[in-house]
Amino acid sequence: MAHGLTTTSYAILGLLALKPWTTYELAQQMGRALGQFWPRAESKLYEEPKKLVALGLATADRESVGKRRRTVYSITDDGRQALSRWLPLAGAPPVLEFELLIKVFFAEHGTKDDLLATIGLVRAWTEAQATLGVHITGEYLEGRGPYPERLPWILLTGQFLQDFLNMVELWADRAAATVETWPDDIRTATPDVGVLEAMAADNRAILERADQRRRASPPAAEP
Amino acid sequence: MAHGLTTTSYAILGLLALKPWTTYELAQQMGRALGQFWPRAESKLYEEPKKLVALGLATADRESVGKRRRTVYSITDDGRQALSRWLPLAGAPPVLEFELLIKVFFAEHGTKDDLLATIGLVRAWTEAQATLGVHITGEYLEGRGPYPERLPWILLTGQFLQDFLNMVELWADRAAATVETWPDDIRTATPDVGVLEAMAADNRAILERADQRRRASPPAAEP
DNA sequence: TTGACATCCTCCCTTTGGGAGTATATAGTA
DNA sequence: TACTATATACTCCCAAAGGGAGGATGTCAA
Known part of the structure; x- marks a missing residue:
């Protein structure tokens, strides 16, 4: 895993590659799109994009709705490349907890x-x-x-x-x-x-x- | 979950209910018997029985093979009862990570x-x-x-x-x-x-x- | 106006994973 | 017999992750 990136990192990058999202939207989209085969705790989904920004793989745009602050994350070119480099690497088979x-x-x-x-x-x-x-x-x-x-x-x-x-x-x-x-x-x-x-x-x-x-x-x- | 017991706790109790095991055997048996639907890190499988002993649900018998020490764990009656009380409780459905x-x-x-x-x-x-x-x-x-x-x-x-x-x-x-x-x-x-x-x-x-x-x-x- | 729910987020403590490392026993081979 | 590979037995450590609690503000319907 390059530079401490996890599977969740790449999953977030994959979603950001579709469009920019607020963190809330990201967390929701992770649940809807990937939650059945990559379930992740919400709190971690709020942490992860910050890490990507720190690594230059995403950018954070702070904005306001009235007095409420929110953050919209976008992928960078480096982020897209990281995602494309990860894709062909071997990945883990299914893990079941029942x-x-x-x-x-x-x-x-x-x-x-x-x-x-x-x-x-x-x-x-x-x-x-x-x-x-x-x-x-x-x-x-x-x-x-x-x-x-x-x-x-x-x-x-x-x-x-x-x-x-x-x-x-x-x-x-x-x-x-x-x-x-x-x-x-x-x-x-x-x-x-x-x-x-x-x-x-x-x-x-x-x-x-x-x-x-x-x-x-x-x-x-x-x- | 009673007294901080986890699903893994009950899984270990379930194995101890079969017979006493050394910690190494327990770790192995967990992998073999349950590893496909409850995979657990080895280090945690060494920790867990100690917790059960502390709670009076298992006992630990230290023994030696030459100079090598090993621990054989056995279930207590309280342990058996804890297991039987847990069994009919609702449990979690399948969780997949793929x-x-x-x-x-x-x-x-x-x-x-x-x-x-x-x-x-x-x-x-x-x-x-x-x-x-x-x-x-x-x-x-x-x-x-x-x-x-x-x-x-x-x-x-x-x-x-x-x-x-x-x-x-x-x-x-x-x-x-x-x-x-x-x-x-x-x-x-x-x-x-x-x-x-x-x-x-x-x-x-x-x-x-x-x-x-x-x-x-x-x-x-x-x- | 109020209350329910949505959006947005942080913090915190516990659990867990997985790798590294050490010591001793056992078995097979040169 | 000595050496090596593997098994048995275990601990420690740090990072990843879970999940709950909590708070602030926006939106919508009664």
Whole structure:
């Protein structure tokens, strides 16, 4: 990471590259545009642009609305270049933190109803996410979504998030159905070996497809 | 969170409930068992059990191997109860951090090849994960996996992780195929409205299913 | 006018990440 | 036997980050 810049630094630079924003707008836009795959605490989003200014990657324009002060940040040419230099560098793969899944992992310490309630919370989350998703897709379908010229690659990220949501919902459905078949004392439940075998088969299939891609193209074509 | 206990505290308690562990083993087990959905820095995993001991939720037994000292931690009854009290409480839904997806989101700052390389990194990750997955499923299929009596609910978490992996791989495949169709200057690519419509339909389907579940059971049955 | 909410922001304390470093045990190889 | 690589065991340190609290002013509706 160049000069103490973090992924969040680059994310902010990416947004500034679109247009200048007030800090409040930046914080909001970070939440809306990136919050599902790069959630950041608001206070840090107020700090970060100051750092960019100190490094000459952004500029700060203080202005007033009545007696209220606000700061509009803009990207500099150096900022654009920093962003472009970062983009092709290797980045981190997905990192997941899922507290509810910890509760599933330690289900033996609770009841069948506890476990079903946990799965229910997962479902509630998928519902809230789907409600949000309907609004966002609706905006773009009505031609009102922000930055439509960026839609081709925005759709890639959107598709990822949608796939994730669909996956979580489907998992919750199946998990609930499975747990419902268990005895009241879940500690006496028996595992479904078929699930294990299917997982093993899925992994082998992934490895096989990776192999095929390697054989279909020279090593230089892969990172 | 009771008395400053964190999710990590409860995760450690959950492992201690299985058996006593040295700190090194605890750190390892956290990584193996929970690292995919609760990744934690090693140094914190050495700190955490000390905190549990201070709170009377665990005990520490200092022992020696030759001149090397080590600590074996065990759970107390209070610890078990704290864990059981935490389990039915509401927990946090999935939180994702995916730096590579940020690079997809800001793809306009790079080239088509940059974007394809980014997707390639995602694929490489899925391959490494699948390799790991093959070993783990293999252990259980051969009857050598740890804590087989916990398999029914371990399989729920395993299924989640497998579904996630499958989803990421499929997304990467489709994203690569899509980007391959784009012109060299990706800024001139045109969005596939069908993808947007499919996403909208997926979200509506999720909401519809949630509605049906609500109608099929009284509100008290849901969290 | 008042109250709710939005816009705008700072401060503070705790948690967390991740790297560096040290000591001893173990196993394999020359 | 000596050496080396790796494992086991752990601490320290500094930077990054979370999240809550709090305050000031603007806007809008009742």
